[in-house]
Amino acid sequence: MAVAFDEMNIPGGDLRPAYQELARWLKETPPEALEYRRQEAELLFRRIGITFAVYGESESTERLIPFDVIPRIMSGKEWTLLEKGLKQRVKALNMFLRDIYHGRDVLRAGIVPDDLIFQNPVFRPEMNGQQVPHDVYVHIAGIDIIRVDANDFIVLEDNARTPSGVSYMLENREIMMRLFPDLFARHRVAPVERYPDELLSALRSVAPNSASGEPTVALLTPGVYNSAYYEHSFLADKLGIELVEGRDLIVKNNEVFMRTTEGVKRVDVIYRRVDDDFLDPLTFRPDSALGVPGLMSAYAAGNITLANAVGTGIADDKAIYSYMPEIVKFYLGEEPILKNVQTWRCREPKDLAYVLDHLGDLVVKEVHGSGGYGMLIGPAATKATIEAFREKLKREPEGFIAQPTLALSTCPTCTASGLAPRHVDLRPFVLTGSKTTTIVPGGLTRVALKEGSLVVNSSQGGGTKDTWILDE
Amino acid sequence: MLSRTAENLYWLARYVERAEYLARTIDATLRVTALPAAYIGKTNEWDSALLTAGVATSFYEIYEEANERNVVDYLSFSADNPSSIRNCIEAARLNSRSVRTALTSEMWDTINSAWIELQEVWSKGTSTREDLAKFLRFVQETSLRFDGSAYRTMLRNDAYWFSRLGLHLERADNTARILDVKYHVLLPEEEHVGGPLDFYQWSSILRSVSALTAYHWVYRETLKPWLVADLLILNGTLPRSLASCYDNLTRNLDQIGVAYGRQGPAQRHARGIRNRLEHSNMNDIFQHGVHEFIQEFISDNSRLGEIITKQYLI
Numbered sequence: 001m002a003v004a005f006d007e008m009n010i011p012g013g014d015l016r017p018a019y020q021e022l023a024r025w026l027k028e029t030p031p032e033a034l035e036y037r038r039q040e041a042e043l044l045f046r047r048i049g050i051t052f053a054v055y056g057e058s059e060s061t062e063r064l065i066p067f068d069v070i071p072r073i074m075s076g077k078e079w080t081l082l083e084k085g086l087k088q089r090v091k092a093l094n095m096f097l098r099d100i101y102h103g104r105d106v107l108r109a110g111i112v113p114d115d116l117i118f119q120n121p122v123f124r125p126e127m128n129g130q131q132v133p134h135d136v137y138v139h140i141a142g143i144d145i146i147r148v149d150a151n152d153f154i155v156l157e158d159n160a161r162t163p164s165g166v167s168y169m170l171e172n173r174e175i176m177m178r179l180f181p182d183l184f185a186r187h188r189v190a191p192v193e194r195y196p197d198e199l200l201s202a203l204r205s206v207a208p209n210s211a212s213g214e215p216t217v218a219l220l221t222p223g224v225y226n227s228a229y230y231e232h233s234f235l236a237d238k239l240g241i242e243l244v245e246g247r248d249l250i251v252k253n254n255e256v257f258m259r260t261t262e263g264v265k266r267v268d269v270i271y272r273r274v275d276d277d278f279l280d281p282l283t284f285r286p287d288s289a290l291g292v293p294g295l296m297s298a299y300a301a302g303n304i305t306l307a308n309a310v311g312t313g314i315a316d317d318k319a320i321y322s323y324m325p326e327i328v329k330f331y332l333g334e335e336p337i338l339k340n341v342q343t344w345r346c347r348e349p350k351d352l353a354y355v356l357d358h359l360g361d362l363v364v365k366e367v368h369g370s371g372g373y374g375m376l377i378g379p380a381a382t383k384a385t386i387e388a389f390r391e392k393l394k395r396e397p398e399g400f401i402a403q404p405t406l407a408l409s410t411c412p413t414c415t416a417s418g419l420a421p422r423h424v425d426l427r428p429f430v431l432t433g434s435k436t437t438t439i440v441p442g443g444l445t446r447v448a449l450k451e452g453s454l455v456v457n458s459s460q461g462g463g464t465k466d467t468w469i470l471d472e
Numbered sequence: 473m474l475s476r477t478a479e480n481l482y483w484l485a486r487y488v489e490r491a492e493y494l495a496r497t498i499d500a501t502l503r504v505t506a507l508p509a510a511y512i513g514k515t516n517e518w519d520s521a522l523l524t525a526g527v528a529t530s531f532y533e534i535y536e537e538a539n540e541r542n543v544v545d546y547l548s549f550s551a552d553n554p555s556s557i558r559n560c561i562e563a564a565r566l567n568s569r570s571v572r573t574a575l576t577s578e579m580w581d582t583i584n585s586a587w588i589e590l591q592e593v594w595s596k597g598t599s600t601r602e603d604l605a606k607f608l609r610f611v612q613e614t615s616l617r618f619d620g621s622a623y624r625t626m627l628r629n630d631a632y633w634f635s636r637l638g639l640h641l642e643r644a645d646n647t648a649r650i651l652d653v654k655y656h657v658l659l660p661e662e663e664h665v666g667g668p669l670d671f672y673q674w675s676s677i678l679r680s681v682s683a684l685t686a687y688h689w690v691y692r693e694t695l696k697p698w699l700v701a702d703l704l705i706l707n708g709t710l711p712r713s714l715a716s717c718y719d720n721l722t723r724n725l726d727q728i729g730v731a732y733g734r735q736g737p738a739q740r741h742a743r744g745i746r747n748r749l750e751h752s753n754m755n756d757i758f759q760h761g762v763h764e765f766i767q768e769f770i771s772d773n774s775r776l777g778e779i780i781t782k783q784y785l786i
Contacts, residue, residue, distance in 0.1 A: 046588070047581060049569075049572075049584050224566060224569045224570050229569065233569070233572040233573055234572075236573045237572065237573040242474050242477075242573075243572075243573050244474065244476075245476065247476070248474050248475070248476050258474060259474065259475045259476070259786075260473055260474055260475060261473055261474075261475055261630060261732070261784045262732050
C-alpha cells in the first residue's frame with residue numbers, strides 16, 4: 001500500500017497553505033488545554049444526547065460517536081472543484097434513475113447490463129413508468145469522498161437511499177464554535193448552518209401539484225429505537241416540521257394525512273428515513289409495522305412526494321457504482337470530474353478469479369451493504385477470516401465487489417500519545433430540488449481513530465471531525 | 473399538533489410527577505418509621521406506602537414482607553415495578569426522545585441529565601441512608617427543574633397545555649390516593665383523636681405532598697384532621713389540593729378548546745368535577761363519608777384521563 005496523502009504536511013517539512021494557521025495555533029496551545037476542551041466537547045455531546053445505537057448490541061446501548069476536536073481543513077479552491085464534481089454526479093444519478101424506471105436507454109445502449117438491474121433485489125418494479133414529482137429521485141445524496149493525492153477526489157460510495165450524518169456535520173460545527181472561538185477568529189470558515197433551510201426549500205419545491213400553496217412536509221422516522229433517531233428528531237426540529245411515525249399517518253382516497261389533536265391534516269411531502277421495504281405493508285413487507293398502509297397508492301396517484309423516491313437503492317448498489325463513469329458520460333456527455341475506485345465485479349468470472357487470487361490485498365464489499373457491515377479488509381484480516389470469506393464469495397459472487405486497499409488521506413488527530421495522522425473520508429450532502437442543486441460547503445468528515453485503521457464507519461469505532469472550507 | 477406528540481407530552485409530565493410523589497412518599501415514610509413505636513402505633517407504614525403508590529398487589533407477588541429494604545427497593549429501583557422511580561424516569565426519557573421536537577432544550581436537558589444520573593446511582597446502589605436521602609432529593613429536584621423549565625421556557629400553546637394536563641391529573645390522583653389510604657386517621661370521631669399517634673400520621677401525610685408548612689400558614693392552628701382533609705381536598709391555594717388541580721385542569725382544557733375552536737366531553741367532565749369540589753364543604757364530605765368521596769373522585773379523575781385520551785390523544 002502506498003504512503004497515505006497527508007492533508008496537512010508536505011513531504012519535506014512544509015505545510016499545506018490551508019493548515020498553516022492551525023499549525024501555528026497548535027504550537028501556541030498547550031496539550032492540556034486541548035485535552036480539557038476535548039473532554040468538554042464529549043460532555044456537551046452527551047448532554048445534548050447526540051447518540052446512536054449500535055445494531056447487535058443490547059437495546060439500551062447508546063453510544064457517542066467519538067469527536068475529534070482538530071478540524072479538517074480544505075481550501076476554497078479544492079472545494080469548488082469537488083462541488084462541481086458532486087453536482088455532476090448527482091445529476092447523472094437522477095437521470096439514470098429516471099431512465100431505469102422509464103425508457104431504459106442506458107440498457108439499450110449497452111452501458112449497464114440488463115440483469116444487473118432486473119435481477120437486483122433493490123430494483124422496484126412498482127416504480128416502472130411511474131412519474132415522480134419534478135423527476136427528482138435523489139433529493140438528498142451523501143457521496144462518500146476520499147483523497148489519495150493532492151489533485152483528485154475519488155468517490156468511494158454513492159448513498160442515494162437515506163444517507164445519514166448531516167446532524168453531526170451541524171452539531172460538530174456548533175460545538176467547535178462554542179469551544180474554539182479563538183481558532184475561528186483566525187480563519188474564514190464557510191458556514192454550514194443554512195443546511196436546514198436549504199433542505200426545507202428543496203423539499204417544498206418538489207411538492208406534488210395537488211398540494212396547497214404552502215406544502216406540508218413531515219419527516220418519517222422508524223422511531224426511537226432506530227440508530228439514527230437522534231438525527232431524525234434533530235432535523236425535524238431544525239426544519240420546523242412534524243416528526244412522524246408510520247402510525248401517525250393514514251391514507252384516505254389516495255391522500256396522506258397525519259393524525260393531530262385537531263383531527264387529520266394533509267401531508268404533501270414526506271422526508272422519509274424509513275427504507276423502501278418498510279414503507280407500505282400493502283406493497284412491500286407485510287409484516288412491517290413501521291410503514292403506512294396505502295402510502296404507495298397515494299404515491300402512484302401523485303398526491304405525495306417521497307424523498308428520496310422509492311427505488312433509488314439501485315443507484316446505491318456497489319456493482320452499479322462501478323459503471324458510474326460511463327453513466328456520467330452517457331447522460332451528460334462530459335468527462336466525470338470525480339473519479340471512481342477501481343472495482344472488480346465478482347459477478348464476472350474473470351474478475352472473480354482475480355479477486356479470489358488476491359483476497360489478502362483487497363477490500364471486498366457486499367453490493368447492498370452499508371455502514372461498514374459485512375466487508376472484508378484483506379490486509380487486516382486473519383487467514384481464517386479470509387478463507388471463510390472465500391467460501392461466501394464462491395457461493396454468491398454476484399453479491400460482492402472488490403476494490404484495492406486504498407491509502408485514505410490523513411489529517412492530524414488527537415490520540416492518547418498526542419497529535420498523530422489518522423485516515424479520513426468525507427461525506428458531503430447534495431440537495432436536489434425542482435430547479436436547483438445545492439451543497440453546503442463541507443460535509444461530515446469521518447476519521448478512523450485506531451492507528452493504521454482504514455475503517456471510518458461509526459458502527460466500527462470511527463469518529464468525526466468538523467470540516468472547514470476556507471472562504472478565500 | 474400530532475396526537476402522538478400530545479400523548480407523549482401528557483405522559484412525560486405524568487411520569488415526572490409520579491416519580492416525585494414516590495420520592496416524597498418514601499421520604500415521609502422513612503421519617504415516620506424512624507420514630508419510636510409508641511408514636512406510630514401498630515400500622516405497617518411501609519404497607520401504606522405501597523398502598524398509596526397503588527402497587528401493593530404486584531409487590532406481594534415478589535416479596536413476602538413489606539419492610540424498609542423491600543419497599544424502598546421496589547418503589548425506587550425495581551425493574552419489575554412499572555411505576556418505580558427508575559421506570560418513571562426511563563419512561564420519561566423515552567417519551568422525551570420521541571417528542572424532542574416539542575420540548576425546549578432546558579426540558580430535555582433536565583430529563584436527560586436525570587437519566588444519566590440515575591444510571592450512575594443505579595449502578596452504585598444506595599447502600600446508606602445518606603445515599604438514599606440524596607437520591608430522593610435528586611428526584612424531587614428533577615421534578616422541580618422539569619416543571620420550572622416547562623413553565624419558563626415553553627410556548628403557551630397546546631404542547632404546554634397537554635403537558636400541564638398530565639401533571640395535574642397525576643397530581644390529583646396522587647393526593648387522592650394518599651387520602652384514600654390514610655382516611656381513617658383523618659376521621660374526627662376516631663377515639664384517639666389528637667393523640668401523638670395521629671399527629672405524626674398527619675404530619676407525614678402533609679409532608680408527602682409538601683404541605684406541612686403550608687398547613688400552618690393557612691390555618692394557624694395545631695394539626696387537626698378535618699383541617700388536613702380540608703387543605704388537601706378543598707383549599708384552592710394549595711397547589712396539590714384536589715381543588716387546585718381541577719382549577720388548572722379546567723383552565724388548560726378551556727385553553728385547548730379556545731385554541732381549537734371547539735370543545736367536547738373532556739371540558740364538560742372536568743367542569744363537572746370542579747363544580748362538585750367548589751360546592752362541597754368538609755362537613756358534607758364527612759357526613760357523606762370521606763372514603764366514599766375520595767373513591768368517587770379517584771374514579772372520576774381517571775375517567776377524565778380516558779376522555780382526554782379519546783378526544784385528543786389517539
